[in-house]
Amino acid sequence: MKVLHVGAKTYPPRHGGVERIVYEVADGMKGVESHFFVEEKVEADIGRNVTMLKKGLLLRFRQTRKYCRREEIDIVHLHKEPLVPLAIMLQLSGVRCVWTNHGCAWRLARWAWFHRVAFWILDYIGCLVLRRVVFVGEPDRRYFQKLLPFRRLYLISNGVSCYHDDRRERCGTMVYVGRLSPEKNILSLIEAADRAQVKVDLYGPFDRRDGGYRQEVMSKLRDSHYVQWNGAVSSDVVSGTLARYSCFVNPSFSEGLPVSVLEAAAEGLCLVLSDIEQHRVLRFPVCQYINPNDIELGAIEVLACDGAQNREHVRTKYSKGQMVRAYYEMYSEMI
Incomplete structure (x- = not known):
């Protein structure tokens, strides 16, 4: 064939x-x-x-x-x-x-x-x-x-595949992996992290169609003490990058079925996702939902949870x- x-x-x-x-x-x-x-x-x-x-x-x-x-x-x-x-x-x-x-x-x-x-x-x-x-x-x-x-x-x-079952020590910084574009709500994420004084690492490329948006994001990043952009990562190192963290955040306004969320869950991360139907239907057990129009990162309870159940959910459903x-x-x- x-x-x-x-x-x-x-x-x-x-x-x-x-x-x-x-x-x-x-x-x-x-x-x-x-x-x-x-x-x-x-x-x-x-x-x-x-x-x-x-x-x-x-x-x-x-x-x-x-x-x-x-x-x-x-x-x-x-x-x-x-x-x-x-x-x-x-x-x-x-x-x-x-x-x-x-x-x-x-x-x-x-x-x-x-x-x-x-x-x-x-x-x-x-x-x-x-x-x-x-x-x-x-x-x-x-x-x-x-x-x-x-x-x-x-x-x-x-x-996606599940790679790491180990109990390696992970940093407490939140992580986002994905395209940096307006629908991903990155500007509001940076502002929310600064208000809550929560560290967030961003990985991913900017959308080439909107140079003005990139300038806005880079300006916010220069003024932020808690959020940093680490550039794009190739697909073969995404899993290893995610495995260093304990919590994945995705505040996007709309999704199909977000591969980066599945990859984060497959690595055993707890999830903080925007409260949209495309995220709700995934039914991850260790997940907290946030309002994409009013992001609050100051009271994220899943940070204290083990995301191993998310890995098992990927194995059985995705x-x-x-x-x-x-x-x-x-x-x-x-x-």
Whole structure:
């Protein structure tokens, strides 16, 4: 079986939930030959199965069709909302397609209303027309399933591996790992940490689309005595980085199914998450919820708790093995 994954920014992943899941799915399917179309420039020595995705819908369609014929690709798996039109064109041309929605962009307040409407329309049309639509978050799948009760929409939760079972000494500083963008609520997190005099370490890249936001965050960090940014971390050292801490914080306004939260829980960290439905449905046992519009870090009770139950919860509900098996079964049904 040969599967072409389309839409990850990079491969192997440097950072980001979508890139990480694409990598984990491909890595976990030993009997499947995986190919990749990525959005950013490909290094010459990365391998023949990784190609840069062209710009423009028609160019992408021709590129994908030609590649599928040449490499005898069985299934094209698309991973971004803007790729819905490409998925529809491929399906109409006879290509077997899967589209995974990794989080609904129309939920993000950072976008203007017309952008959010456009994203909603893309999601709706994708759910209506495409034969295999996968959601990683239960709230998103449930929302569109109510709108389209006659369509079968799939739920395949993101999954991660559990690495460390040791009882190593961890620092009391809170940690955030993820993209530093407006929807992640980083400015309010810095302000809350300074008010409560709680140390927070930030890891992750800034969103390239918003240079003004980066300047705002860096200005806040220069004035903060309790929060520091440690730069981006590559995917292969995320688990080791998280293992040094005891508590993970994510105050975001919206999520699909946040991979960084799963990775933190898999390392046995206690969790402090924004009180949004996408976090609530994860049902982690050692977790405290905070209001993303009024963050308070002064009375975090889970700091005194052992997060080992969170690791076990990942093993039983959000393991890499479960995710890989679900996608493999779907691929097999399509051939």
